[in-house]
Amino acid sequence: MPDPDSARLHGLLEERTADLQRVKAEYDNYRKRVHRDRLALGDAAVANVLRTLLPALDAVDRACAHEAMTPGLRDIADTLRTQLGSLGVEAFGEEGDAFDPACHDALTHHASPxxxxxxxxxxxxxxxxxxxxxxxxxxxxxxxxxxxAANPLGPDPGHRPFGATAHAACPSLTCAGPDHRRQ
Structure with missing residues (x-):
């Protein structure tokens, strides 16, 4: 016949073991989260430092494009590109690339049939x-x-061009008359 104290002690042991396993899992998750956050913070810090160096790289590139290439200028340009490349910086943007608004800023658009x-x-x-x-x-x-192509039915009656305001003295939404005030 099993001892009631033994069954109670066995139940307590299982309960404490489950508690310990839960606390250990929470601690392991915490350690992983802290490690992941530290890596993300380090990556963000590196990216910020690299971002501040880009104007210097632009200045060197402009100097190389507009000045006679001296040995000193060539050495500075090569060293800067090599060191940034060794840190994982990659230049992109070639003529003929497909336009991607996620990584390109378009200043002008030329229409071509x-x-x-x-x-x-x-x-x-x-x-x-x-x-x-x-x-x-x-x-x-x-x-x-x-x-x-423009809407063949004409403009949407509720549509106003950006910045246009309508007032009683002007039938046009894009009035530029002397009493028209932009808000």
Whole structure:
């Protein structure tokens, strides 16, 4: 016949074991979260430092493009590119790349009847990545298809151009008359 104290003690032992396992799992999750947060914080700090170096890289690139290439200038440019490359910085943005608004800033759009999709036709400023993190988008000119044709039924009666206000003295929503005030 089993001893009642033994059954009670066995039940307490199982309860304490389950508590200990739960606390250990919570602690392991906490350690993993802290480790992940430290890595993310370190990556963000590295990205911020790299982002502050991009204007210096731009200045060197401009100097290389507009000045005679001296041995000193070549050494500075090569060293800067090599060191940033060893840290994982990658330049992107080539003429002919498909335009991607997630990594390109378009300053101008040229319509072309031959284009079937938007293409980067001129790189105004190189973009940079550090791993999967975008440090700076590439600034580009884009050539793409014609914008959609205007609505043949006319403008939407409730639509106003950005910044346009209607007032009683002006029948047009885009009035530029002397008593028209922009708000």
């Amino acid at each position: 031959d284009a079937d999709r938007p293409i980067c036709t001129k790189i105004l400023r190189t973009g940079y990545r550090h791993g999967a993190r975008l440090l700076r988008p590439a600034t580009v000119e884009v050539t793409g298809p014609q914008p959609p």
